[in-house]
Amino acid sequence: MGESGSGKTTVSRLVTRLLDADAGAVEVDGTDLLACTPRELRGMRKRIQMVFQDPMASLNPRKRVVDIIAQGPIVHGEDPEKARARARDLLEMVELSPAAANRFPHEFSGGQRQRIGIARALAMEPKVIVADEPVSALDVSVQAQVLKLLADLRDRMNLSLLFVTHDLRVAAQLCDRIIVMQKGEVVEAGFTAEVFANPQHPYTQNLLASIPGRTWTPPFRKTDAA
Secondary structure, X not given: OXXXXXXXXXXXXXXXXXXXXXXXXXXXXXXXXXXOOHHHHHHHOOOEEEEOOOOOOOOOOOOOHHHHHHHHHHHOOOOHHHHHHHHHHHHHHOOOOHHHHHOOHHHOOHHHHHHHHHHHHHOOOOOEEEEEOOOOOOOHHHHHHHHHXXXXXXXXXXXXXXXXXXXXXXXXXXXXXXXXXXXXXXEEEEEHHHHHHOOOOHHHHHHHHOOOOOOOOOOOOOOOOO
């Protein structure tokens, strides 16, 4: 988490190799994505997928939803009919009707389009999903629904979720650990409960002080440190 321009989105794009890094490592199951050859990276892309901030801009407006979701598996060699059948199942998993499979992205609301983006990411059966502020463009009531869906899918499918946000309340509700960024650098990291209860860096302290209503108590996840 961090303010706009702190480097959150840049890190998310480095993690998914949408940008090349100058140094460092991104390890998934012991494999460094930054060191992969193009051929190796193609296989690794199945393990880490991304849900983008703007659901409309990230979906091809000329393709039907079923083809958008099935495209990744088909590119990786899956039978097209099997991939499309799986796409319809995934629509149901993200709480959309399978009957919507033949519609185009513009026929859906913003929240529904984000669910389609989540289904597209899940189609590759990843171990990690990078979600780059996936609810910031949605209405507050829709945000809650999408966040609940992400949390349910994470627990049900045993996913690791790297969630990029500037909303401290969302971070407290959804995340086990928090990394705080400022001006492109990590200034603090730790278990959510510990960071919120006892922030060490002045920037983190200022972020927490900016929460409306100082008496607000974050709804920490049960897996947080005591």
